[in-house]
Amino acid sequence: MNGYTTHEFDVLVIGAGGAGLRAAIEASGTGAKVALICKSLLGKAHTVMAEGGMAAAMGTADDRDSWSTHFADTMRGGMYLNNSRMAELHAKEAADRVNELEAWGAVFDRTPEGRINQRNFGGHKYRRLAHVGDRTGLEMIRTLQDHGIHQGFEVFMEYTVVDLLMDGGRVAGAFAYERNHGTFHLFRAKAVILATGGLGRCYKVTSNSWEGTGDGHALAYHAGAEMRDMEFLQFHPTGMVWPPSVRGILVTEGVRGEGGILQNSEGRRFMFDDIPDAYSHQTSDNEEEGWRYITGDKEARRPPELLTRDHVARCIIREIKEGRGSPHGGVFLNIHWIKENLKDAEAHIKKKLPSMYHQFKELAGVDITKESMEVGPTTHYVMGGIKVDADTQMSTVPGLFAAGECAGGLHGANRLGGNSLSDLVVFGKRAGQYAAEYASGHDMPTVDEGQVQDIAKETLAPFERGDTGENPFQIQHALQDMMQAKAGIVRTHVEMTEGLEELQKLKARAAECGVQSNRDFNPGWNTALDLKPLLACSEMILMSAINRKESRGGHYHDDYPEKCPEHAKWNTIIHKSADGTMTRTEAEIPAVRSDLQEIIEENQR
Amino acid sequence: MSKATFRISRGSGGDLTPEDYEIEIGEGMVVLDAVHQIQSEGASDLAVRWNCKAGKCGSCSAEVNGMPRLMCMTRLEDLDLSQPVTIEPMHAFPHVRDLVTDVSSNYRAKKSIKPFKPRKPDNADGTWNMKQEDVERVQEFRKCIECFLCQDVCHVLRDHHKHEEFIGPRNFVYSAALEMHPLDTEDRVGDLKKDQGIGYCNITKCCTVVCPENIKITDNAIIPLKERVVDEFYDPFTKLFRMFKPKK
Structure with a gap:
């Protein structure tokens, strides 16, 4: 017999990134008794690494934008394998979720009129990403954390869930160990929300931290939930390639959003060489027009560096395979060239991309205001995940909900940059709301002691x-x-x-x-x-x-x-x-x- | 390829013994890479916290050759490798195991700070207007990654163990971010003086020196907060004036 401590909650949220925190806030707001479990310390989840911004059709930087354009962009980017209802809800609700973060203390970059500013990103027709320099994820997680700690839910830091408990076909809670001393904990709950993020640690080159081991995907699968579209992985086109110890660390798409260009060893902007038909009408075919787009000219079309991530990543692979790569097996990402067009380029780069400047300066000894970065694709995000109902986020297992990266459907075959941060809060909120509703309509399920002991034994094996x-x-x-x-x-x-x-x-x-x-x-x-x-x-x-x-x-x-x-x-x-x-x-x-x-x-x- | 020796504090509950590990090192390696290599080459139970490996999450704080640093941002080529590189846990917090300490006091202290309370929205749709120049001041503070290196180096915590009476530099930065937020209407000055111990800080600026985000903690956060305390509690004219001024 292995000992453990038992806890009882109405709603158990597993994972404390953007989706988990937002879900816990929402569920607590209904009066439910809520626990939030996180594998690391609070505020360290992978959301903190998100850089570029949060997509929402607010129309503050370009008033032509609307939820319907955001919806269409998301579907096109996902190559129509998306759950269209999720894409609709996401496009309609994202702007409210951005404003809500501001009401909770987030400080986004501003337009000259004093509204929330928005930046360009791949696959988005208009300037659509609310952002804070290149540390938007930090702003989001800290805002949710600082607001969340006053909402009454209980936080269990550095706990790892090893298995879900079942009562017949229904979820009954989770079994976890606490990291500091390895003690066991049984969390009984009427509803469970998985918000565990991604699985990039399946791969050698990844932007994900040690936590990205696909826990929620696996927990749901073993509990009998249906999983969808697991073949679709996003290889972010720009990860660091040198030095070896940092290979895979993310270089934000915001670099290209601010005018960064991709070049091969011959100095050629190779993205002009292959523009897919679905995007040809909205992509510029010359450098002059591309720059005009970056500076906000509404008549200009997007530069090809801002095509979708899947396409850009494959073009980079092609250049490397055909022998036109950079010395350490990547290609060049050049932001310093904007000084040809911009007087105070150096200050502008440091202002708009401070953490990229910092990251390359300190880890690679490269000054991005003067030299090009070497970049290559890195495993970043999984589009596939737990199949959920679009409105409620409940999986095919009663009482088991999922939100954020571990849920599948919104992004189809490819996710647009910036659609993840908005996904987290739109569907985190929905999962919290409907999980609390489910909990209020159901009794506490029964836990089978035999099942608990089997899990404990396997955990210690x-x-x-x-x-x-x-x-x-x-x-x-x-x-x-x-x-x-x-x-x-x-x-x-x-x-x-x-x-x-x-x-x-x-x-x-x-x-x-x-x-x-x-x-x-x-x-x-x-x-x-x-x-x-x-x-x-x-x-x-x-x-x-x-x-x-x-x-x-x-x-x-x-x-x-x-x-x-x-x-x-x-x-x-x-x-x-x-x-x-x-x-x-x-x-x-x-x-x-x-x-x-x-x-x-x-x-x- | 060359070799380097790492002298890592091992043990539990504060009972620590330095142990030497010699490993092959490669181009561009940081201290955290060395720790991971030591783990996978045999010491699989070597306890260390880390997440992003890019200086963005603030998890891998430790003391490298006696200096509070993020291990992921400390390159080996910047260290003297002719001597063993010492890696110790942060000293200001209760020890758990090897390089891991119990930093939960920082979270408790933060919870004691009154949360953000915005003024009424400026626009009918519930939004506000703020100028970029007005938000930049607090954006500096909001860069904080909560690595707690400033707490570690602060003598009030490190040497005098005032964890329950003094919220520390990190939490003063958080208070400053709220106090100077263009939309905030809450008043935290009384708490800073009475319960949060801002008077203990004698502005030695050690916190500013170790901040990996280069936040000017002392000059831009703590000193302005101290000035607000002085204005509210010690300046007779301001005190008189405030008695008649309506509360914001």
Whole structure:
């Protein structure tokens, strides 16, 4: 028998980034008793890394903008695999959520008229991103944190959930360990919200921190929830490539939004060489027009550096593969060139991109006001996730909700930059509201002590094997190398088949890993437990990707390099079958509501 | 490739022993990379907090060669590698294990600060107007990543352990961000004097020196707050004037 402490709540929120915090605030506001669990200290979640801004059709920087244009941009960017109702709600509600942050103390950059300023970003027709320099995520998480601590919910810092508890088909709570001393905690709850973010740690080169191990994806999957579109990963086009220790760290799209250009080793702006048909009518074909767009000329079309992230990332890969890359295997991102057009360029760059200036100066010894940055694609975001009801955010498991990156549907096959921060608060709020409503209509579910003891035993198993087992860090690195090689930005059937085979061997190795010492703040043990979600997520990605025999958004299949209209009709669904094996189906996409379809078509003209 | 030795404090609950680890080091490495390498090459239980690895989250605070630093932003090439590089946990907080300390007192202190209370909206749609030049002052304070290095270096906390009477530089920066917020209407000056111990600060500016975000903590946050305290409690004319002035 393993001991544990029991807690009881109406609503349990797992994850304290933007979505989790917003959900906890909303649920608490209804009078529900709410707990918020976070894997790190409060305020350190990956939201803090978001840089460029938060997309919302506020029309403060360009009054032509409207929710319908934002909706159409999101659908086009997602290549129409999105849940259109989610895209509609997101576009309609994002502006209110930005204003709400201001009412809670956020201080966004201003227009000359004193309103919230908005900046250019890839795939957005108009200037649409509310921002604070290049540290918008910090502003968001700190605002939610500072407001949230006075709303009455209880925060459990440095707790990791290892499994969800079930009462029949309904979720009944979660089992967690506390990091400082490794003690066990049972959280009983009437409703559970997953807001655990992404799974970038499945890959070697990633912008994600140690936390991004796909916990919520795996918890939901093991609880029997349907998962959608797991083949779609966003490889952000601009991560740092040098020095090696910082490879993968994000370089904000805001650099391109402020006029940064991509160049190959010959100095050529290669993004002009390949402009997709869907965007040709709104993309400039010359440097002069591109710069006019950056400076706010409403007649000018966007420069090609601001095409969608999937496309820009593939163009960069092409340049590198064809031998026109930078010395350390990237391409050049040049913001200093704006001094040709701007008198006080150096001060402007430092003002608009202070943390990029800081990051390159201190980590790479590069002064971005004078030299170009070396950048290349990095695993950044997963579009796929837990399938949820658009309005309520409830998964296919009763009582289990999801919001933010771990939920799927809003972004389709590719997410537009800036649509994540708005996603967090729009759907975080909805999840909080409907989870509280669900909790108020249901009794506390029953917990099965046998299930709890099984989980506790499995959680401690790495200690049983001790020094005789393999170091969990080695297994994690092997998995990351495998996924980078077999399920990366360019995929082939042969490689994905090999990937699935190697995954089975890695599962066997993970089952034999061992850790030393005791349960007090022990990263080896914590990493051993992270292997389970990492392996489940990797398998979901490979299983989904191998079946999509086309290239679309974040899934590029080298054997089928074109988009196929037949494949635009379905979403991939993964779920755990009764015998415990992973199964895959293709679910037909329901018809888009006629008024929304009209908006899409109007915006294609 | 060359080698370097790292002398890391190991142990639990304040019972610490320095242990030496020699590893191969590569181009551009930072101290946090060295710690991770030591973890994956054998010391898998070496406790360390970290998240973003880019100086944005403020998790990996420690004392490197005696200086409070973010490990992710401390490059090995800036250190003298002919000697062992010492890595110790922050000294101002209760120790947990190895490089990890209990920083929860900072969160408790923050909660004691009265929250943001905006004036009535300027516009019918519930929004406000603010000029860029008016928000820049507080934007400096809002850059804070809560690494707590300023708390670590502050002698009031580090040497005199006034954690329950003195909220510390980080939380003065937070108070300043609220007090100087163009929309805020709350008054926190009394609390700063009575319960939050601003008088203990004797402006040695150590906090400003260690701030990885280069916030001018003493000059721009603490001194203006001290001036507000003086104005409200010690200046006879202001005091008289305030007695007749309607509350904002």
